[in-house]
Amino acid sequence: MWERNLQDLIRGLRASKKDESKFIAKAMDEIRQEVRTKDMELKAAAVLKLTYLEMMGYDMSWASFYVVEVMSSPRFHLKSMGYLAAAQSFEQDTDxxxxxxxLLKKDLTAATPSDVAVALNGLSQIVTPDLGRDMTPTLIAMLNHSRANxxxxxxxxxxxxxxxYPEALELGFSRLKEKLEDPDPxxxxATVNVFCELSRQNPRDYLSLAPQLFHIMTTSSNNWMLIKIIKLFGVLCPHEPRLVKKLLPPITDxxxxxxxxxxxxxCVHTCIIGGMLEGASGYSLAKTCVTKLAAFLEDSDQNLKYIALLALVKIVPSHPHLLAEYESRILTSIDDQDLSIRMRALDLISAMVNRDNLQSIVQQLLSHLAMPDSSLGTTVTAAQSLQSAPGRTTTAKNPMSPTQSTSYRTTLASRILQxxxxxxxxxxxxxxxYLSVLFDLAYVAKAPVGPAIRDQLVDVSIRVPQVRRYAVSLxxxxxxxxxxxxxxxxDDDVDGSGCQEVLWAGALLCGEFCEHITDVRKVLAALLQPPATNLSPEIISVYLQSAAKIxxxxxxDCASHWVEDLLPDVKELxxxxxxxxxxLTASSDIEVQERAANILQLFGFIRADLAAHRPKPAPQYVNGFADPSTAAFDPAAPDAEPLFPKSMYLLHPLFKAYALNPVAPEAQASIPIPEGLDLDAWIVPQARSVADGGADDESDIKGKKKEKRDKKGKGKEKAGGSKNGKPKASEDAAGPSEDRRAVEAELARVRTYHPSAIVESLTSFQLKAKRLEEMRDDPYYIFDDRLKRNDFVDIDSIPVVRLDGLPPLSQDGDSPHRVSTPPSISRPRTPQPQYTIIRDGEMPTSSTAATTPPASTETTPSLLRKVTSDRPVAPPALSSFPPYDADVDVPRTSTPDPIKVTRVKKATGKKKRTKDVTPAEL
Amino acid sequence: MIHSVLIFNTSGVPRLTKFYTPLRSESQPLIRKIFSLISPRPASLCNFLDAPELQSFLGSKIGEEVRVVYRNYATLYFVFVVDGAESELGILDLIQVFVESLDRAFENVCELDLVFHFDDVHHILGELIQGGLVLETNVDEISEAVQTSQQTRKESFMTANPLALGVGAGGPRSSTLQTPLGWLTNKLTGVGAR
Incomplete structure (x- = not known):
């Protein structure tokens, strides 16, 4: 019988390039046969072949037992094959x-040194905690082996x-330490090498070795070992200041x-990371180090350039001024044709940024993204690779330069932002x-950094009030x-490299700071007409909201200087x-659909009001609009009928009740917990559900039904006039304020015009209840009773915070935040405007007065306080913003009622949410 | 520590793979990734591979930042994946030492030697590096150790197969040799020139 050995296998592989998988499948079959034979030579050859195939990516874990067999062969050439196969294929969990x-114990103590060497090499590769424990005594003994090898x-x-097996270190440490005095270099x-690795995990434990290491350093001339010792000292120095003093002379030398x-x-690297450059004595050394590294930067050897950049990054934090003179040199490294060097230069540049050079650095990085990269063209690559390897042309194909790859562009763009x-x-x-940089970046990045740009756009515009006008124009x-x-x-932007998210920010800013918009019609057209309507639902949602805000x-604004000539304009808009x-009300996205439906209803109302509008102020409003509450919208004369259609002020308070301010990250945590609210208490008592489960099946269900009915009844009772009351209240139950209530009243009135919508939704509720009843009796339908109990939100039980001292709504038009004339701060652009950055964000003022959080001011990071103290910063909270007051008038029991989740039921016809309407009502 | 040693040719076919720390992912995608990043780099660039997508590839298996150091000899790429405990320039020298050791063992080593004697290449590497730590850096010491173990294997093989004509370990070399690496190893000057 003729068997293939490894060479035959390789020859076969090379010969059957076209049909490799078939050949390998056949070879694998042969191997499976061969490993089962009793002939050790054949078995070993099969294992070796398998090891070769493993390198090509084929599995050999199934053969681990045969590998052990080959390892245990007494013949050295077979044994080494077995150990090789084991080292290549065994995993930690190989059984x-x-x-x-x-076997290892035997081989480690074998008489022939080659057996021992192979076993030690193999053990280093396959050791597991168990093996380590068993081998530790043998290994410690072997540290004193007679052969240096x-x-x-x-x-x-x-x-x-x-x-x-970390316990081994304790047992063998003293023996290992002795090896630092071994006569064999x-x-x-090797010992220095091992200590270098060990000390990286636990530097303090190895400080005691310093004298010996120091001795070796000053006497040895082996560069390999010196490098390791220097590295080792670099790790130890930060933990022992005295070492620095001792090391300075020899290292400088x-x-x-x-x-x-x-x-x-x-040496230079260790000086930097070991903290040897601090203080007066370190300054000259630092200068030497930087000079040496800067010389590397000039070197023609790209490797030196690379490592110089690598080390310079670490010296920037302590000695930024030393690098300043090499800045232009470092900046040119950003343009290097080598991507590796660019990456390092990017790191270094990021560390070097300060107020003076930020603009030039960012512009340079931007230009990288903007320009098609020609420095690493295909022609160069082709020529180079041909030169280095004659006869090979395939690799010259370079469709996309690595510097143009998406990941590189992403890195570059996110670095600019960072x-x-x-x-x-x-x-x-x-x-x-910076805003223009952000917008430029959206155009040139061609990388998925849209969300980051979006967030920064919004962040900058909110934090820096003076740029809002400019942000809106952009x-x-x-x-x-x-x-x-x-x-x-x-459809053709799978990875998000089109930065569409920036549109989200653009729309949000336009909506939020719409007082800066000059051509309202144009913006509305951009927001509501194609191609905008083809954007992703998240963006369209913001578009809709912004359009309404604008x-x-x-x-x-029109109403504030109303003349009847405006009426056609308004109607048209x-x-x-x-x-x-x-x-968009037919959009498949639920959020877009809902917002569109909401807005449409509001505009339907406005339209009706405009149609009913007569030039002369007359009390002929049939829609019950001459209600005292609406008179609050009239800034001029609360008693007299206004000249303009009242609906002109319908939307304004919806969006402009509060200014959009940056909120401090700690603000949420600083809000005092309301008295009587026990956050640790179970919302849904556990014991009851257990008791329920224990009850008899039939009565249990009935009991639950009853309970459910009770709840529904209660819900009805509490909701009171929910049919015509405040169906929207639950949407923002966290803080209904005066104006919101007014708005809700308005909304309720709007809805009374369409009672059919409510009836429809009630009908669907009824249907649902019926369906639930049916399901209850269906033994095959499993549903969670506990979940059902939480079905309806009991709005009155949700703790709310009342906001006192709000400015009366009639002043809305006069508040500085909303005036249509440009705010005084946004004067025409000056060469170097004074920007105020709201750095620390808003904090609830009551948090300091509150007793519940023990140290609310202390929770503010010191960084923020420092920043505010040395910079002129606008007051964190606008004066018009009233303090939060812990609620007093909402009745609350010591344990809040269970919070119930409202299952939102969508009425098919009018797309309206109706809550607090329970089937029991009908 | 050295995490892995890879040799592949200019077409991306692996000739030797050695992983000293277990990989969490498959080894083949890693090799392909490194190859795809290295192969377009002309020889004038530096020997350190740094790419934004690489860290995520390597970082998944080891916590700290690792570096890919490579050298190109004729049709082969020698790639070392190392961590911060190793000196970058030192590893470049080590690759040179490795290639010189191969050259001494095979006498004007070329890619085919590595293909047909991949077990021998592993044994030679085993004299240089053990378990990811550098064992020996002196070329003379290494080739001496390589020769000794090769001799031992040969003897063991001969006693087991008295009739064989040296087909086993260190067998005859193919006559269809390609460009030897040797002339390159002499031309390339190690950065450190220790």
Whole structure:
């Protein structure tokens, strides 16, 4: 019978390139046969072949037992094959590993040194905690082996054992320490190597070795070992200040004398990371280090450039001024054709950024993204690779330069965002410039950084009030740019590199700061007409909301200087809005649909009001609008009928009740817990459900039904006039305020015009209840009773915070936040405007007065306090913003009622939410 | 510590893979990734591979930042994946030592030697590095140790197969040799020039 050996297998593989998988399948079959034979030679050859195939990515875990068989062969050439196969294929969880314990013990103590060497090498690879425990005594003994060659291997193997079985270190530490005085340089080198690895995990434990290591350092001339010792000292120094003083002379000496660049570099590196450059004595050394590294930067050897950048990153925090003179040199490294060097330079540049150089650095990075990269063209690559390997042309194909790859662009773009926003934009001096950078980035990034740009746009515009006008103007431009929208259409923009999310921010800013919009019609067109309507649902949702905000502001603005000539304009714009929003009520996205439906209803109302409007003020409003509450919207004369259609002020308070302020990250935590609210108490008492479960089946169900009915009854009772009352209240139960109540009243009135909607939704509720009843009797339908109990929100039981001292609504139009004339702060652009950054954000004022949080002011990080103290910063909270007051008038029991989740039921016809209406009512 | 040693040729076919710390992911995608990043790099660039997508690839198996150091000899890439305990330039020298050791063992080593004697390459690597730690860096010491163990294997093979004509370990070399690596190893000057 003819068997293939490894060489035959490889030849066969090379010969059957076309049909490799078939050939390998056949070879695998042969191997499966061969490993089962009794012939050790054949078995070993099969295992070796398998090891080769494993390298190609084929599984060999099934053969682990045969591998152990080959390992146990007494013949050295077979044994080494077995150990090789084991090292390549065994994993930590390979079950046959426990069979190897005795084998390893035997081989480790064998008479022939080659057996021992192979076993030590194999053990280093396959050691497990169990094996490590069993081998520790043998290994410790072997640290004193007579042959240096074996001692060397034993030292290294001991480290691997320690990794898996840490207790071994305690047992062998003293023996290992003795190896630092071993006469053989190889053993010494291996020991230093092991200590270098060990000390990286636990530096303090190895400080006691310092004298010995110091002795070796000053006497040895082996560069390999010196590098390791220098590295070791770099780890130890931060934990022992006295070492620095001791090490300074020899290391300075090495730096100036050694011809080996690798050693020189390690010395410099250790000086930096070991903290040897601090203080007056370290300054000259720091200068030397930087000079040496800067020389590397100039070197033609790219490797030196790379490591120089690597080390310079670490010296920036302590000695930024030393690097300043090499800044231009470092900046050119950003343009290096080598991606590795660019990455390092990027790191270094990010560390070097300050107020003065931020703009130039960011501009340079931006230009990288903007320009097609030509420095690493295909022609160069092709020529180079041809030169280095004659006869091979396939690799010259380079469709996309690595510097143009998405991941590189992502890194670059996110780095720009990161360096500019560091420390709450500490280095940004011109925020209008930064906003334009953000918008440019959205265009040129071609990488999925849209969400990051979006967040920063919103953040900057909110924190820096002076740039809002500019932000809006840029946003308007962006929203109107159809090519930008088309470039990143969802269907051909899988990875989000079109940065569509920026549109989200643009729309939000336009809506929020709509007082800065000059051409309302144009913006509304951009928001409501194609291609905007093809965007992703999240963006359209914001578009809708913004369109409503813009209209509301515009309408309020019109009303403030009302002349009857405006009426056609208003009517036209209302029609425009209705036409724009209507298609979206059929959107498949629930959020878009709901918002569109809401807005449509509001505009339907406005339209009706406008139609009913007569030039002369007359009390002929049939819709019950001459209600005292609506008179609050009239800023001029609360008693007299206003000249303008009242609905002009309908939307305004919906969106403009509060200013959008940055909120401090700790604000939420600083809100005092209301008295009587026990956060640790169970919301749903556990015992009751257990008791329920224990009850008899039939009565249990009945009991639950009864309970449910009770709840429903209660819900009805509490909701009171929910049919015509406040169906929207639960949506924002967290803080209904005066104006919100007014709005809700309005909404309720709007809805009374369409009683059919409520009836419809009630009917569907009824149907649902019926269905539930049916399911209850269905033995095959499993449903969670506890969940059902939580079905309806009991609004009155939700703790709310009342906001006292709100400015009366009639002053809304006069508040500085809402005036239509530009605020005084946004004067025409000056060369270097003074920006105020709201860094720390808003805090609930009551938090300081509250007794519940023990130290609310202390929870503010010191960083923020420092920043506020040395910078002129606007007051964190607007004066118009009233303090939160713990609620007093909402009755609350000591344990709040269970919070119930409302199952939202969508009425098919009118798309309206109706809550607090229970089937029991009908 | 050295985490892995890889040799693959300019077409991305692995010639030797050695992982000293277990990989969590499959080894083949890693090799392909490294190859795809290395192969377009012209020889004038530095020998450190740094790419934004690489860290996530390597970082999944080891906590700290690892570095890929590589060298190109004729048709082969020698790639070492190391962590911060190793000197970057030192590893470059170590690759040179490895190639020189291969060159001494095979006499003008070329890719085919590595293909047909992949077990021998592993044994030679085993004299250089053990379990991810550098064992020996002196080329003379290494080749001496390699020769000794090769001799031992040969003897063991001969006693087991008295009739065989040296087909086993360290067998005859294929006559269809390609460009030897040797002339390159002499030309390349190690950065450190220790």
């Amino acid at each position: 046959v590993l426990m069979l190897t314990t005795n 074996i001692r060397k291997r034993a030292v290294l193997a001991f480290y691997k054992v320690v990794l898996k 190889g053993v010494l080198c 090495l730096i100036s004398t050694t011809p080996a660049i690798s050693l020189l570099y390690e 360096i500019a926003s560091a420390d709450v934009y500490a280095n940004v001096t011109d925020f209008e410039w 946003s308007v431009k962006l929203l109107g740019d159809d090519t930008f929208i088309d470039n990143g259409r969802a 209209f509301s502001h515009w309408a309020a 209302v029609e425009f809005m209705v036409v724009g929003v209507t298609p």
